[in-house]
Amino acid sequence: MKPALYEHFHPEEKPFVDRAWEWVERSAQQHELKRTPFLDPRQAQIVEMLVNRNPDVQLRFDGGHPDAERRRAIIAPDYLSLDDEPAGLSVLEVTGAGTQLELDHGDYLGALLGLGIKRDRIGDIHVHESFCHIIIADEVADYLNIHLRQVHRANVLTDVRPLRELQPVVPKLQEMSFTVASMRLDGIASDVYRISRSKIVDPIRAGRCRVNWKTEEDPSEQLRAGDVVSLKGLGRFKILDVDGVTKKGRIRVVIGKFI
Secondary structure, eight states: OOGGGGGGSOGGGHHHHHHHHHHHHHHHHHOOOEEEEEEOHHHHHHHHHHHTTOTTEEEEEEOSSTTOSSEEEEEEETTSOOTTOOOOEEEEEEEESSSOOOOOHHHHHHHHHHTTOOGGGEEEEEEOSSEEEEEEEHHHHHHHHHHOOEETTEEEEEEEEOGGGOOOOOOOEEEEEEEESSOBHHHHHHHHHTOOHHHHHHHHHTTOEEETTEEOOOTTOBOOTTOEEEETTTEEEEEEEEEEEOTTSOEEEEEEEEO
């Protein structure tokens, strides 16, 4: 790995960059096919950047459905056909054991992590009123099907379903519109979370903010339509539209807050 390459990444991303570069190198030099763990969108972007630096390697992502946020990558020599190569995904269906489920995304994730499963073995979690579909790596499917019997305080039953039976949930967004003096991160986050700008600056500088899944420590960072912002403990939002300028020179923005 050339040290100059690290300039493109945040320091905290260096261990993942090293790991991903090893996947690419082994595929190119030792002709290995690699199914990665589940990657968040930023990690997927890093893998794609590294693969693009090596003409002998190709890449395919699969998260179980077209709009998946967390996806596994298949990295392989360029002469292989990846069209029919399985990504190793299963659907864990969780239902109530005679009780109505009133659980959220965090409850399910917490239960899985509590069983010793690493986060990178878990894809998107689709929470319905009476059941939940969790995309998981094939290699942990049997273990979870046997051992997941409680989520939060609810007793549950599980079954492993084929990927074709997945019922995805489209994330719900609470829309809000307002005007801002500029597209600065701290100003927009202040309005979205209804916290004074002076109080929003400290957590950003402390590394608790991510823009498009990449740590952002500069409160003056300029945001654009399509950007996804998360602040630890406060949730996340997406800039849906930048809708012109008012007569007083303020910028109209439309925000979608994930609920």
